[in-house]
Amino acid sequence: MTLILAREDYFPSPSMPVAVADRSPQPSFPPHSHQFSEIVMVWRGNGLHVLNDRPWRVTCGDLFYIKDQDCHSYDSVNDLVLDNILYCPDRFKLGLNWSQLLPLNDSKQPAHWRLTTRGMALARGVIKQLEQESRKSDLLSLQLTEALFLQLALILRRHRYAAEGQQRLPEGExxxxxxxxxxxxxxxxxxxxxxxxxxxxxxxxxxxxxxxxxxxxxxxxxxxxxxxxxxxxxxxxxxxxxxxxxxxxxxxxxxxxxxxxxxxxxxxxxxxxxxxxxxxxxxxxxxxxxxxxxxx
The missing domain is CATH 1.10.10.60 (Homeodomain-like)
Incomplete structure (x- = not known):
């Protein structure tokens, strides 16, 4: 039976749309799904990430969009350090078309991407701010958290590239x-x-x-x-x-x-x-x- 991670165990309040789970390091973890979606960003080390029964050998720069119905696990980890940015689309208040930034219900979009070195540096700073604000529950923090998550989604959109595709990257990286x-x-x-x-x-x-x-x-x-x-x-x-x-x-x-x-x-x-x-x-x-x- 697949383990299901509940919202109340990871979000500080029923209104907060985003939370950050720092996995430093990420241990082996059995197959599980969530009552929320998440973005997985790998910073260092390596490990085996199995997403919907497909194995991926992950390391720094790997980026995954995990939907709530997905099932994934971690195994054979070696100093694997990552961040999980958890989010509940139904709690978003900004009047945005999030499907243009996140693969919410689009099964055709790939779940696995790579993030450029420049993108990782930009994302790291936003995630630190996001982690601090998402721990609070006042109205201003709720609004700032969603705004920071929007900034992160835009950075990932601009600096990600298809893991299995051929495309031009900035010189020097x-x-x-x-x-x-x-x-x-x-x-x-x-x-x-x-x-x-x-x-x-x-x-x-x-x-x-x-x-x-x-x-x-x-x-x-x-x-x-x-x-x-x-x-x-x-x-x-x-x-x-x-x-x-x-x-x-x-x-x-x-x-x-x-x-x-x-x-x-x-x-x-x-x-x-x-x-x-x-x-x-x-x-x-x-x-x-x-x-x-x-x-x-």
């Missing part, structure tokens, strides 16, 4: 350029030396910066992205193991099986069968109820 390159082609081998030469970057300095911000080497991060993609494909697509391996950047399907088993404790076939059995069990549970219905 080394980590942003690298992350965008990696995530645009997670199934391809990264030519780090060529990337650094093309963008006039120091390979050694970039490696140090990446390790400092994420807690991982670049190679380990790329491998984790590939394995997350493999988990998703094994569950959602009916294709051969060798095809999954190739799409996730593994030339040898046997080596892919070894790496996947070492990471998950299951072979790719066992991983796929696990979810097939779960789906079959859910179908079996529904049959008695259907069988008992009178014919029309």
């Amino acid at each position: 080394q980590l942003d350029l690298l992350m965008a390159t990696i995530q645009a082609n997670p199934g391809h081998q990264l030519d780090l030396a060529g990337f650094c030469q093309q963008n006039k970057l120091s390979e050694r300095a970039l490696k140090q910066l990446f390790r400092q911000q994420t807690g991982m080497t670049i190679g380990h991060y790329v491998r984790q992205l590939q394995l997350c993609q493999a988990r998703h494909l094994l569950r959602s697509r009916d294709c051969l193991i060798s095809e999954v391996a190739a799409r996730c950047g593994f030339d040898d399907s046997n080596y892919f099986s070894v790496v996947f088993t070492r990471e998950t404790g299951m072979t790719p076939t066992e991983w796929r069968q696990r979810f097939m059995n779960a789906a079959r069990a859910g179908t079996e549970k529904q049959r008695p109820a259907l069988a008992g219905r009178p014919l029309s």
Whole structure:
């Protein structure tokens, strides 16, 4: 049974539309949903974030919009530091079309984005103010909290970019350029030396910066992205193991099986069968109820 987090446990008053939950660090947390929506911003470290059964290897700069009906969890965390900005759309008083800024009921908009280094710096300052004001309950604080949340939503809108898309980023942001390159082609081998030469970057300095911000080497991060993609494909697509391996950047399907088993404790076939059995069990549970219905 999925854990449901209640509004009264996180908001200081029934009128407050926004609250900030500082997770420093974020521990492993079982699957859960909320009676509110939230924005997840990752500042440091890394971990496995599973959103609606899809795994994401997250690190600094990752941004998620979680709706109240979504289910997510955290696992395999390593010094993972993030902020949860909780909000209740039904409590907003400003006459705004929030759907232009937040994916409230739009299932077509991606839930996962990346935030530029500049955007992270701007957002951090607003979140600190938001955290202070959202702890109060007077009318002025309620109004200022919603205004600050609007400012945050606008910053995120301007400085976010699609995690799996290709687009131009501001020059000079080394980590942003690298992350965008990696995530645009997670199934391809990264030519780090060529990337650094093309963008006039120091390979050694970039490696140090990446390790400092994420807690991982670049190679380990790329491998984790590939394995997350493999988990998703094994569950959602009916294709051969060798095809999954190739799409996730593994030339040898046997080596892919070894790496996947070492990471998950299951072979790719066992991983796929696990979810097939779960789906079959859910179908079996529904049959008695259907069988008992009178014919029309």
